[in-house]
Amino acid sequence: MADSEQRTTCVSCREPIQHGALKCPHCRTLQSKAATWAIRLTPWLLAVFPVVFVGLILRREFRNPPDFAVARERLKVVQSTAHYADAGAKCGPTISVVGTLRNDGDIPLKDVFIEVRYFDPAGALIDAEGQERYSEVVPPGSEVAFRVSSQAVRAGTEYASHRVTIISAKDARSAF
Numbered sequence: 001m002a003d004s005e006q007r008t009t010c011v012s013c014r015e016p017i018q019h020g021a022l023k024c025p026h027c028r029t030l031q032s033k034a035a036t037w038a039i040r041l042t043p044w045l046l047a048v049f050p051v052v053f054v055g056l057i058l059r060r061e062f063r064n065p066p067d068f069a070v071a072r073e074r075l076k077v078v079q080s081t082a083h084y085a086d087a088g089a090k091c092g093p094t095i096s097v098v099g100t101l102r103n104d105g106d107i108p109l110k111d112v113f114i115e116v117r118y119f120d121p122a123g124a125l126i127d128a129e130g131q132e133r134y135s136e137v138v139p140p141g142s143e144v145a146f147r148v149s150s151q152a153v154r155a156g157t158e159y160a161s162h163r164v165t166i167i168s169a170k171d172a173r174s175a176f
């Protein structure tokens with residue numbers, strides 16, 4: 001009886017072992033609660049760590065979504081002119097807009113997405129073309145020229161007016 005009181009079972013293989021033994025002599029598993037929990041939790045911690053890491057990155061991204069809107073608002077279309085060109089039968093007519101943008105903010109901007117909308121004499125939207133200027137950085141206070149062109153789907157007289165919109169722009173200091 002006294003003997004059985006001094007013995008316990010291994011937490012892993014369930015073989016009888018000396019009470020208070022640090023390691024099981026049969027399977028060499030550590031017997032202390034802290035060591036057992038550490039061993040049990042390790043795979044979970046290894047699994048959770050990348051999830052937390054990715055979560056922190058995403059949280060940083062989601063905390064800064066206004067970057068796109070704020071960055072866009074700092075860009076102003078200084079001027080723009082539309083050109084309709086009858087390039088001949090080979091390429092067909094083209095419609096293009098040439099203009100300049102200015103960064104009125106205090107941070108450098110990149111990945112500027114420009115959209116040009118074309119309207120007929122009645123003011124109806126008849127055509128649109130988008131363009132993203134990847135990686136080109138627009139420093140604060142500076143102006144860049146742009147040209148957005150596409151195949152014209154209507155006759156020249158239908159392109160009565162146009163509007164240039166900055167759809168998005170990114171903070172060039174961000175890694176994303």
Ligand SMILES: [Zn+2]
Nearest residue numbers: 010013024027
């Ligand atoms: Zn054991």
